[in-house]
Amino acid sequence: MTEPGRAWGDAPLIFERSRSGRRGGRVPDYGLPKPELPPGLSRARAPRLPELAEPELVRHITALADRTFGVDTGFYPLGSCTMKHNPRVNERVGLLPGFRDLHPHQEDEGAQGALELMWTLQGILAEVAGLPAVTLQPAAGSQGELTGLMLMRAYFADRGEERDTIVTADTAHGTNPASVAMAGYKLERVETDARGNLDLEDLRGKVDERTAGLMLTNPSTLGLFDEGIEEVARIFHDAGALLYYDGANLNAVVGISRPGDMGFDIVHYNLHKTFSQPHGGGGPGGGPVAVRETIEPFLPAPVVVREGDAFRLDHDRPKSIGRVRGFAGPFGVFVRSYAYMRAYGPALREMSEVAVLNANYVLAKLRDAYDLPYDRHCMHEFVLSARSLKRDHGITALDVAKRLMDYGIHPPTVYFPLVVPEALMIEPTETEPKERLDDFVDAMQAIAREAAESPELLKEAPHGRPVRRLDEVRAAKQPVLRYAFDDDPAFVG
Amino acid sequence: MPAAESYPDDLRYHPEHDWARVDGDEATLGITWFAQDSLGELVHYEAPEAGSTVTKDSSYGEVESVKAVSDIVAPLSGEVLEANAKVVGAPETVNDDPYGEGWLIRIRMSDSSELDALMDADAYRTHVAES
């Protein structure tokens, strides 16, 4: 598969398809008098929006879709992102008119079906986390993190305790330290030991009466379950601090081990990872947060409560940290994740079991072709290193990633976690059949051979995509961040 | 054209991969070949203002490549006389000539005894080999 598979051609910008005076949609004219705006408020110059009729607009969208690779296109083992199949029934029910056209300011009595769905979803999430109270409001995982940290602030303020430091792992996603800073906390970083667990020695020296809590992903971004998690929890709880569970890797442990049982006090879920909300080219997501009873009074308002057979949004929460986004959360995401959970029922455990089985199978097949920095069974993902390829053949993790594209496979996450040089972080997910895993294994093994035999092939990859490697330096040094309109005849006058 | 690896003997070095060239009570500061090589081609230099103060071992600015950002650590304390406008406009100058055209700031030193704590080229070469 070394030759370009097809001729891609160029894709004009939507502005370049535009012709002055061409119309797309029309708006009803009810024959009412046309009101005038007061001077100074009305728009002086019409915005240069594209002018297209529907046929070209549809072709444009289609052309762009064609130049985009999704899970529907092929294997997408992007580590820590859980690129599983997105069932189409979820899309169907997510856009039922009873949801789609339901206004979020509708009175509770007029939204009983939506509230019941959210209430049930809260219950399932609570059971999965092993924690009793859930807010659905946060918009995504990183907002869940910030919400969790604001909950810690409110909890300690309520107790009259001054704590200013949050501990994170050196394997943490960048969102963790960024959230810590945005929540106004200081950051303390703890190291990973030789087995890939938190270094308990290092940890003990960094936890004291100033520590508000820990943020941890478990299994970690190395795909390894922290074997010392019970001791970790003891260290923090003995110091009066709290534990926050970053749910990015929850897909490894649903029904197998619960964060609440591990000792975590606050947990966020990524509905777009574990519970199959489609990733949408970058979003939307959903980042509900579950907490222990002691933290429940501080949850963002409103929360969904049940009273007899009726459901309502409870806004009267005097200790709440406040609102973290509009309304009660990204409802359409809730419908899809609810549908996903109801399709599995208690067999959600099997979802995680197969995710772990698939990852370990691929790991077993690739361990001889690449470096394996932590030699253990993995959970739902694992991290390889291209360190030897780089040393022996000058081939980097990035070269491997780009070459995978020529095999019709989306690259894994590269250069993360930071503790592994030339990292390749691979998460197959449970929805892949064995044949696709074997295709990936074959491709990765072939690339390792190519690295030795014809390294130039890798250096110049990809060969079969719409574009070759990009000049990212140029993009950053001379940023062009919007269409310039210069000299475009469609927009003159 | 990126420069070849070198660590001139007339400079003093800080373990965070910064150099100082001393001239009377003034010093010119920059980052070493090793630092620019680790970062890759620079695309941005966030420079301090003339007149501001830099403190030894503390950051006085940032340099960025496409995929990395690095604090620039002051090897010496003092007042900023000038930031290198050429590097602000063309950050890759640092990659091309880290010890010449690619200098970052000139300062008036506030404590010349700080020089004693810096490494000479031989010591820095050993430091780099261990990095």
Next chain:
Amino acid sequence: MSYLSLTDDDRAEMLSAIGVSSLEELFEQIPPGVRFDRELDVPPALSELELVTAISNLAAKNAHAGVELSFLGAGIYDHYVPSVVDVLLSRGEFLTAYTPYQPEMSQGVLQAIFEYQSVICELTGMDVSNASGYDGTTVAADACFVAKHTSDRSKVVLAETLNPQVRQVVKTFALGFGLDVVEVPHRGGTTDPDELGAAAADAAAVIFQQPNFFGCLEPAADLAAAAASAGAHPIAHVDLMTLGVLEAPGEYGCAMAIGEGQSAGCPPLFGGPHYGFFAARQEFVRRMPGRIVGETLDGDGRRAYVLTLQTREQHIRREKATSNITTNQTLLALAGLVTLSWLGPQGLREVGETCMALAEYAREELPLEPAFEAPSVKEIAFRTPIPAREVVRRMRERGVHPGYALGRDYEGMDDVLLVAVTEKRTPDDIDRLARELEEVLA
């Protein structure tokens, strides 16, 4: 039902390749004390058919715009979403891709984001736009974070006529940002520029909304000038669907323009997912939160698109990042791009004009007095002779939702009803609203 593909033979073969005799061996790394040893207590599994039935039954319990004539707005507007948006949403490539970290695999979504950024800049009169924020509330908090880091000030000023949910979100996060929040009350439905300017002394930023939460048009240029002369960044919170008729914030001196994108391309959907837009003048580009796509060339000199200025972001700058955002609202933002492109400049102006005409029609026809004198685009606050919530209750019994009771957020406004129209409401609909109001108030 299951979305898993492994057969029993597959499993046996895979376990053998791993070198374990059972799945349980893989989980031995989990300490026994934290293994979950019972079945999850969750509702039983459903087939796809049962699932559709169960969820359809829930959907049917909601009073949506198809069964109730609704004049609700107050931040979420029932504009028409064109059918071409379905083309976008049904393409699996957009739906099932993630953040375009690998540009060679993602040129389509990258180019679409670049086009979205261009449209947002053009509508708001700004130089740079990000690829989206979560919604119209969180982009306001983002803007405060940017303002704090581009000034040495630690206060933000919010007009009271700014959407209450936006103000609540800013207050939630201001605590962590180290910002004090000051609010400026309205005077007869709009904000007084002098009062705003006085409050803006020592403030990093001022945020006001145009049209404001009461539907009134603010003296936006005067507000921006008052903020700027106090040394605070003026930030306008605007509605894309009004920007065919209303002046662009960049033209009246704003530093940033933000807002809720829902009205352009997204159905109300009980509050989300929608998208927030964030645009700013060039000087803020290195402090912008979130993803930004830039144009560049590939190795063969072809035009191409890539995530750029990434050193701002959490995966590189970590605790010094301009924001912690990673997953955003790309798919919804692209629905906005498609909707605005479908409308074009002419269509967008017609949407604004039709809404204005309908709002004026409602002002004349409804048996209620407008609460404020200021002009409107698509939403008008009316005084009600009985509490507005009671009006809502009585009207809903008749299958009409008359609007938003402002007493839900504003003290002393229990007798104010906020009535929204979009191009989807007809003069006949407004006639019916007028008729039913007369009857319930008789």
